[in-house]
Amino acid sequence: MAELLPTHPLEAWSTAFERLPDTVRVVVEPFVAMVDVRLGDVGSQARSRLGVDLPTVPNTWVSTDAGRVVWLGPDEWLLTSTTEAPEELEARVRTAVLPMGGSAADVSAQRIGLRLTGAHARDVLAKGCSIDVHPRAFCRGSSVQTTLGLAGVVLLALAGDDYLVLVRSSFAAYLADWLLDAVLEFSTTHHS
Amino acid sequence: MTSAFRTPDGGRIDRATTLEFAFDGQTFTGHPGDTLASALLASGRHQIATSIKLGRPRGVTAAWAEDPGGLVQIEEPFPEPMLPATTVELYDGLVAHGLPGQGRLAEVSDSALYDAVHHHVDVLVVGAGPTGLAAALSAARAGARVALVDEQSEAGGSFLSGTDLLDDAPALDWVAAAVAELAGHPEVLHLQRTTAFGSYDDGFVLALERRTDHLGAAAPKHLPRQRVWRFRARSVVVATGAHERPVVFADNDRPGIMLAGAARTFLHRYGVLPGREAVVFTTNDSAYDAALDLHRAGVRVHAVVDARPEASACRREECRRAGIPVLPGSVVTGTRGVERVTHALVAQFADGEVGSSSALACDLLLVSGGWNPAVHLFSQARGRLRYHEDLGAFLPNEELDGLAVAGSAAGVFDLAGCLADGQRVARAALAGQAIEPGAKDRLPVAAKAVAPAAPLVLWRVSDTSSAEGSTQFVDLQRDATVADIARAVGAGLRSIEHIKRYTTIGTAHDQGKTSGVLTSGITAELLGIPVQDTGTTTFRPPYTPVAFAALAGRDRGRLFDPERVTALHEWHVAAGAVFEDVGQWKRPRFYPQPGEDMEAAVLRECAAARTGVGILDGSTLGKIDVQGPDAPVLLDRLYTNLMSSLKVGSVRYGVMCGVDGMVIDDGTVLRLAEDRFLVLTTTGGAAKILDWMEEWVQTEWPDLRVHCTSVTEQWVTFPVVGPRSRDVIGTVFPEVDVSNAAFPFMTWRDTALHGVPVRLARISFSGELAFEVYVNPWYAVAVWQRLLEAGHPYGITPYGTETMHVLRAEKGYPIIGQDTDGTVTPQDLGMEWAVSKKKPDFVGKRSFARAANLDPLRKHLVGLLPVDRQTVLPEGSQIVEFLPDGELPPPPVPMLGHVTSSYRSAELGRPFALALVKGGRSRIGDTVHVPVNGTLVPVEVTGSVLVDPEGARRDG
């Protein structure tokens, strides 16, 4: 039998997203392997065993060769990889952190990613996010866990006017609708 | 109607454009820049409505939201109740009529858009008058992030109502330059038509922006009509100015009687003469400006009636030159006229004594009793006020952390002082944030003003008539008078809060902006106590009324609350599923085929699961990954039964209780490794149980080496249920030995499908042979399809929550939250077997030993079988003792318990129910009664397991 084909929960929204103007683009990110890492001590051994630095500054993320590491809490990180399968990533990371009393769980499908870019990206976020996303306060390398609209999200600043929103998969449809509603005033040109 | 009272030129209106509108069925015209009030006044129309209780004609008494008189109902373009005519910007096609105090809601829903926006700033300035503009400029020039909000259609504040000069040029030139400069600062947000209506902790200020109201029917449909700004400011500068206060005298409510400052606004801003024959009654110098301005505009000012024994020399001189008589030591005691004031009754006033009055003809009576600083935002932020004897007003009495009051809102009433105060306060705010003031932060020079003479604090002119204050209106909107306050005091009331409630003063749309301080003053006078002791009633948000829809914002319709859906949602929709709300989740309840109702569909789905094979999307079940050497310890402490003894590869059912010993959740636990478990919770319990675990681990047992991670959306879960489920699973996963020996009940196995990891578990929530399939949701649709294809020969039938409930109920499996209600213990559910005797302690154990828990009459979960084999007992039905005569005794009738679940069973060929019944297990075999729509249905109490009690089917 043919291999299993993945399906994305927001496939039905892609056309609506494609119609958006450049001033506020919403793009569905491809699936990526993600593991939730729990680790008390993140001394030098973390790097030597994991091959990446775990950021210790709250509300930050760093990029790695194959993905990103996002600070989620004083002993919790989200590690992503574009080169490994979810189960591979979990196995590797779990093996690495177990001896340090850590743990790792595959959460690749827990959240999906939405890329929000354009001159109005900040204005859209401001409609549902109480965090100050002004570049002075929230620049590349910043991340927060907060709510956007009524959904919990992990928000990453990738660059100016370039944000990544990670949202629980079951809330993805809601957030997609929410975003399309929020961009209305920027995406509608006709004055009826 | 012609605009007979429009000045030939001047004002901030666009005379080139004419707008047409209708008021009380009559057509009027006005111009962009007008308000409904100014346009009506321009046509000579003063009366807006009649009063709420007495039906007296009422007109425009102020120029903005503080006006207690002129409320209107908007009819077109969309009905909106209770707006002051003074705040309705004119647009073409406006249809409105006056209101006697009660508005009307539209009968159709509002299609306009509303939204809310968060905005963070270093400095938020409220008010774009002299003070606010000076403050905003200072902050902007320092490079700070600034927001300037102002409720009017354009910046300028008091400048819009006067003729002030700055740097020897019209002040409005400076305003224009300031606005332009602010627009040039990228970090400055400047909003007009935006009212800051609430100030809260930590610099949180809410403001309502009226974005398209002024466009009427021409408003773009895709733009939010109104927007709530949620400002978070390190510093807030309140520069909201002051409200002029009237003096109370008899018949002070007639149309044509207005505040002196309002008349200046109508003249200078709107190019409107509020009358032709004016009398001015004042207790202070500010009203002289109105008298002189109106005189210059061609109004005949018959007299300035000044209650002070001596009017200030320079003002007297100005009036002399203009030929305006000044009557010092005089007051207005009353008026004449009905739809419009025709006379002011003027009398000598000395040492509080009022002489006999004579009538002065007029069609306009201007009043000024001084100014009340608009301290609302300060007071809402818990700032304390003090009474200022000389001003007769309440002023901020303390510095608030992060919120400063400046200009006339702080009691500074001269122009130069306000400008300086705005700059000073802004710089102080910047200094507090270690922001350097900008270079070239220059203030304009105000024309030298003569220091005003001291005002007289006069609340009311004593009523010499027989009316005893019954026509001396304090709150025009509420028709409340001095006589009412006197009655309240006479009734024994002392507290200003009691007075307010007795008289209803200050409870109308304007929230007492003009009447509040008057009431404090008059009450103090009547009680013979200092005004400070009377105080004010509490200032409550919002500063001005805000539409419900504006506060609802975008959380409406499908965005009111998130709909959580599984990876299969679109398949369910396509399959015609009828959905059920379970928490935020949308779950398929059943899949009707053409012509089927729920009962038919559910009987079909049940039959498939019991005789063939059915499949359910169980993905909403909560899933928690529990890892770490102490994972078994944690689970032993939280579950009532033993989890540490569970073998890797095996599955165990468990129950969790709160510390009070009541069941909070249940589910199965898979041991994945010595140090790793997958905990399944109920759909509703997912978040709650993860938080529950985290709370115990973090706050009570930080020594435990364990981590809990939600993986609810990491796995979809498909129970494949029924005698033929083994065939289906065997077909789809050929490399798995699905035989009972190799894959026994309550075990799990990992496998893969085309390299995609899949976990299978022998778990049954139906009593039938069943396999749960776990896979990454990315492949949910694909795997679901494979299972359907493989099940096709066996008539595999997707089923929903209703069938799931029937199947589990037939087996007596409770649903936490349906068969329990927070007052039910595991023992009540007949689950002693799931309560460990070995463990010294677990959460809830101690509570089991309380007296009430040992009561033999506790409610037990039992089964019920209607004797008639027909009646499906409504869930929630109450249960009573068997009543031989078939009649209910008079109430109260003792109740034994209630029906928690009730279904028609295909398997049993009759309806059945689960119920919580007092001492239920000792009643098995008894017959009791259930009242159902007036009749008593006899039911037999049975054990809770009605289908396959010996559990023969689970292995197929």
Add this chain to the structure above:
Amino acid sequence: MSPRTPGADLPEHPDFLWRDPDPKRSYDVVIVGGGGHGLATAHYLAKNHGITNVAVLEKGWLAGGNMARNTTLIRSNYLWDESAAIYEHALKLWEGLEEDLGYPILFSQRGVLNLAHTLQDVRDSVRRVEANKLNGIDAEWLEPDEIREICPIVNTSADIRYPVLGATYQPRAGIAKHDYVAWGFARRADEAGIDLIQDCEVTGFTTAGNRVTGVQTTRGDIAAGRIALCAAGHTSVLTDMLGIRVPVQSHPLQALVSELLEPVHPTIVMSNAVHVYVSQAHKGELVMGAGVDSYNGYGQRGAFHIIERQMAAAVELFPVFARAHLLRSWGGIVDVSPDASPIVGRTPYENLYLNCGWGTGGFKATPGIGWCLADTIANDEPHPHVAPFSLDRFATGTLVDEHGAAAVAH
């Protein structure tokens, strides 16, 4: 409801309400707390038991706490027998209160709808309705079309986020004018010679063994034969002075009103699922309650996001409310007990009686608890209606769990 002349329907208050006495040295009974419960207790002490050497001590202005801040809902359709009994006792008294007090309290029995939005709501609702019927309380289960007949403005369409699946209906439920009620009780108590003492804050207690002999106040010490605590949200402040632990937590609870509107909402609608309860009061203002703030608070204010959420729910359920205006919002302090039921009766001190933990139920219980507490004080024996609400139920576990049983709040 008869059509009203806008705003003109509120009857005048009487020309005299109460004296403003100085406290005497000693009273037979001292009631701490001049709110609805304290004043009602005073009234029934005099009326039912002839006990008039009584002082009601109020730290601020009479009935200025929750009595002045609540949304005046009156109903008795509670699930458990114990709750139903006390609230139904109160409702029967409400029905005769206008005559008893000789005061126009504007008790308007317009009925209450408790909406069900989920299948579990429906089960819980039917359960409550059936229990109410067997307890002799008027209650019905209504289908959406029947809801529309009673309250046409409720959005019963199937396409809203949480469709209305039905509702319970208690026709005898209603609203009253809170100030009028409080002042009616106060005036009667004053007429009976009871001293209503305002600006009189209790700062301590004097005790002898297991008796409380008097109270220390900002207006001097006052000896007392028996003492009743009716301080609602401030109960803990008093019991802490006495070293008594009471399992209540004080939380902010917000409410709000709109401007005056023509009659549009003929009944009372409550929806727990989306946290709305709304009625249209006598002058025409929409009166709404919001949810309880999560944290402990004595500040008589809550957070605005709760009101915003409330408005979203209101506009969902009542689309015609879109352009009604929020005129005023405020907060009260509710004393919430672990099982959301009151705590009434004896204390470790033999002559001290406790009355607290009413949460959001205080106003509707006013005459009922006043009656039963007066009876309890007079006979030094808990009235049968309050006996189940004793403090020791938390040790025995015989709770009256209105939380757990998903009964409706407010």
Add this chain to the structure above:
Amino acid sequence: MQLIQCPWCGPREEVEFHYGGQAHVAYPDNPAELSDQEWAHFVFFRDNPKGRFAERWCHSVGCRRWFNAIRDTVTYRFECVYRLDDPKAVTS
């Protein structure tokens, strides 16, 4: 809408937090040895002061960490926040 200082994430709006009531109420070492009265006090009874109060909060939509705070229940002002492993802050 207050700002609450999460010891890790910094100031966030109060809606991001879950309230946990009185702090420093430890689970009894041996519940079995407690009288019904003592057990009831652990389960149901919490302080309810008017003024300074040591309480537990959880940054539930953020880092999910529990922490303690001293807050005034009248002004709602937070005096300080401290981590669970910090020594108990002094409450007068």
